[in-house]
Amino acid sequence: MTNGSSHAVPATGAHRVVVIVDENSNPFELGCATEVFGLRRPEIGRDLYDFRLCSPEPRTLMRDGFFTLAGVDGLEAADTADTLVVPNRPDVEVPRRPAVLDAVRRAHARGARLIGLCSGAFTLAEAGVLDGRRATAHWQWADSFRARFPRVRFEEDVLFVDDGDVLTAAGSAAALDLGLHVVRADHGAEIANSVSRRLVFAAHRDGGQRQFVERPMPDLPDESLGPVLHWAQERLEAPLTVPDLAARAAVSPATLHRRFRAQLGTTPLAWLTGQRLALACRLIEHGESRFEVVARRSGLGTAARLRTLMRRERGITPSAYRSRFGPGAG
Incomplete structure (x- = not known):
């Protein structure tokens, strides 16, 4: 898989979204970020973002070894991001590599917007940028997150949390909800609705809506x-x-x-x-x-x-x- 940014010509001065992909990252959330921020928008008449993927290694083995990601930018691309999407993975107990955490801290220090999708909240918390801030993650990790990061104001059973320059989403489809929320904030409701129609996805589910936890049929x-x-x-x-x-x-x-x-x-x-x-x-x-x-x-x-x-x-x-x-x- 190659960097999707190589197939698009962003508008001059477009807001740059960079996604860090690390070992064992989840393909689904990567796909959500690519769909929302990375695709060309001929129906709108312009590209909304300058989109990049980057990784600490030339070749990155994705979740459970399903495939290997190659041909993307190096981790230094994170230093050019206006919005940085941090990596996630199913094994939340394995610490992130220091180079990734340092990239997150640098981005935060220079005022970039940070987004954690699903277990990406653990990456943000490890980097120390969530202390005293509101955040969420998938409901199944709520207890683990609270135990490891007691200084974070964890909000359970919501789809996403917008805490200004740091945003986090619960698992899976909530990544699309948060992505569309960001598009609405950046470009307005009509543009976000156009993107949602292309995704065949609900145009707006409020972040406070409940996650769909396990319930008997x-x-x-x-x-x-x-x-x-x-x-x-x-x-x-x-x-x-x-x-x-x-x-x-x-x-x-x-x-x-x-x-x-x-x-x-x-x-x-x-x-x-x-x-x-x-x-x-x-x-x-x-x-x-x-x-x-x-x-x-x-x-x-x-x-x-x-x-x-x-x-x-x-x-x-x-x-x-x-x-x-x-x-x-x-």
Whole structure:
């Protein structure tokens, strides 16, 4: 496998994203970073990033020896990164080589943005750049991470954490969530939506959404919530309540609550509120500037409730969200 950057001509002065690949790195997260940051974007009309892969060795054996990566830049390329994606691997107990940790520290010291995908949070923590900071990783390593790095404010069961210049994502697909979040912050919502469409992936899953931890399958697969969810999503502007959802599903509210817990890991009310807030965000992204209209059309009722929920769930005001993700942002 050769460096994908050799096949692209980045725009002059483009933000440079460099991914460090080290021995036994996971191919999936490497693929996610390449898909989000490294591909050419003819549908947009320009490349979003100047993308590079680098490694401490000329040949890098990837996870479980599936393949060997060669033909990429040397580790010195990390010193040119505006955003540095650090390596991850399944064996989190094996320390990173000092040269990699030094590269991470240098990048942090000069103000580069750092991204850890899945177990990449361990690399950042080993480098000492997460002390006193918020971070996450895959739920299965939560106890190990807390024990080894007690000075890090570890947040369990979230998809990703944006702590300013240091960002971390939980396992596997959450790498795509964080990547798209970064594209939204850098280039605006419309560009991020275009990238997500090419990926055939959800345009926006908030970082605070729960990781999909192991749960038993429902006893009755034919009791899927799919039909009632689809029905509700088409009627978010209406004054829907949990009893309305239960009536549509032809079950009691208590039964509906149990099914939501079993199948989605949340409550009907929390799901309904989340869907309405997501719709409100889309309305703002597409140019609706009147927050009273946004609140009404999304079923949230009032602009005051919209502001309260945006602050609580997104950590941002509607006005600030419009500035970051509305038309013309980025």
